[in-house]
Amino acid sequence: GAVVSQHPSRVICKSGTSVKIECRSLDFQATTMFWYRQFPKQSLMLMATSNEGSKATYEQGVEKDKFLINHASLTLSTLTVTSAHPEDSSFYICSASSAGPGEKLFFGSGTQLSVL
Amino acid sequence: AQTVTQSQPEMSVQEAETVTLSCTYDTSESNYYLFWYKQPPSRQMILVIRQEAYKQQNATENRFSVNFQKAAKSFSLKISDSQLGDTAMYFCAFMTPSGNTPLVFGKGTRLSVIA
Numbered sequence: 001g002a003v004v005s006q007h008p009s010r011v012i013c014k015s016g017t018s019v020k021i022e023c024r025s026l027d028f029q030a031t032t033m034f035w036y037r038q039f040p041k042q043s044l045m046l047m048a049t050s051n052e053g054s055k056a057t058y059e060q061g062v063e064k065d066k067f068l069i070n071h072a073s074l075t076l077s078t079l080t081v082t083s084a085h086p087e088d089s090s091f092y093i094c095s096a097s098s099a100g101p102g103e104k105l106f107f108g109s110g111t112q113l114s115v116l
Numbered sequence: 117a118q119t120v121t122q123s124q125p126e127m128s129v130q131e132a133e134t135v136t137l138s139c140t141y142d143t144s145e146s147n148y149y150l151f152w153y154k155q156p157p158s159r160q161m162i163l164v165i166r167q168e169a170y171k172q173q174n175a176t177e178n179r180f181s182v183n184f185q186k187a188a189k190s191f192s193l194k195i196s197d198s199q200l201g202d203t204a205m206y207f208c209a210f211m212t213p214s215g216n217t218p219l220v221f222g223k224g225t226r227l228s229v230i231a
Contacts, residue, residue, distance in 0.1 A: 034218045038159075043207060043221045051216070091159060095219070105211070105219060107161035 003027060004096050006108025013084055014116055021079045021111045023094030029074035030096035035067075038091040038110075047092075050077045084115040118143045118210050122222035129198045130230055136183075137193040137225050139208030145169075148212050150184065150191045151219065155205040164206070167191065198229045 003026040013019050023033055031052050036044040048069050049057045056069035066088075068080040077096075081088055094108040119142045129135035141150070152164040167175045167184050174182050179196045195202055208222040 032216050041226075043223045044161075044219075046218050046220075049216065049218060093159075093161065095161075097216075104163075104166075110159050 004030075004094065004106045004108045006094050006111060008111060009109060010112045010114075012114045012116065015085055016083055018080055018082045019084055019113060021081075021092055021094075021113075023077045023079070023096065023108050025075045025096045025098075025106070028096075028098045030077075030098065031074060033071060033077040033094055033096045034105075035069065035077075035079050036093045036095070038093060044093060047079075081113065084113070086115045089113055089115045118145070118148075118212075118220045120208050120210050120220050120222035122208055122225050124225045125223070126226045126228070128228040128230055129195075131198055131200060133198055134194060134196045135198055135227065137195075137206055137208075137227065139191045139193070139222055141189050141191065141208070141210050143189070143210065145212055148210060150182075151209040151211070152180070152182070152191075152193045153207045153209060153221075154202075155207065155224075156201075156203070161207075165193065195227075200229050200231060203227060203229045 005024045007022050033050040035047045037047050038044050046059050047062045050069045050071040052071045052074050058064045071077040091110050091112050093110045095105050121140045148169045150167045154162045154164050165175050165177045165180050174184050181194050183192045205224045205226050207224045209219040211219050
């Protein structure tokens with residue numbers, strides 16, 4: 001079946017630095033990818049919708065200048081957390097849609113970000 | 117906007133018994149998809165079962181089945197012969213049939229299977 005690869009799985013960084021997370025669709029083209037954030041014992045919260053070749057659409061309350069999303073190809077979307085702070089520590093998950101009849105959503109394995 | 121409600125934050129069940137997780141949703145759409153996802157401690161999201169709203173027949177996948185009541189906007193998950201490996205968070209989710217729309221998740225139900 002279709003696979004979405006997400007890297008890194010875990011990252012620890014110092015406050016003020018930037019971190020890039022990659023999400024790749026391995027055997028299908030994903031015109032749309034989604035980025036979620038999940039705090040401990042909570043549900044997945046949509047951060048933004050990433051469309052190939054255009055600007056991402058951010059959910060209300062998500063700072064677009066802090067969470068930079070790039071979707072330059074049909075198989076790769078990246079999320080960059082700029083000037084990370086401890087409150088940005090969270091689990092970030094991407095998903096990609098294989099649009100069409102019987103469309104399905106596939107999830108990456110997630111990235112645990114810890115900002116010290 | 118669509119909303120998904122899971123009213124049971126936590127549930128437990130004895131091994132080999134049956135348990136039902138509840139989910140209700142609200143939408144004005146007539147065509148949509150409903151899902152149950154499992155999230156074990158590894159936090160990988162695993163699709164358990166999927167239902168298309170236009171299909172009247174309830175979806176089943178081995179020990180997992182749903183009771184889809186479209187008029188009541190209800191979508192419960194039944195797990196039969198519960199196994200220790202079923203211990204996880206379970207999320208009910210809604211999606212409209214377009215490649216540009218994300219899943220809308222409920223808050224989740226933490227299921228513990230007890231030996």
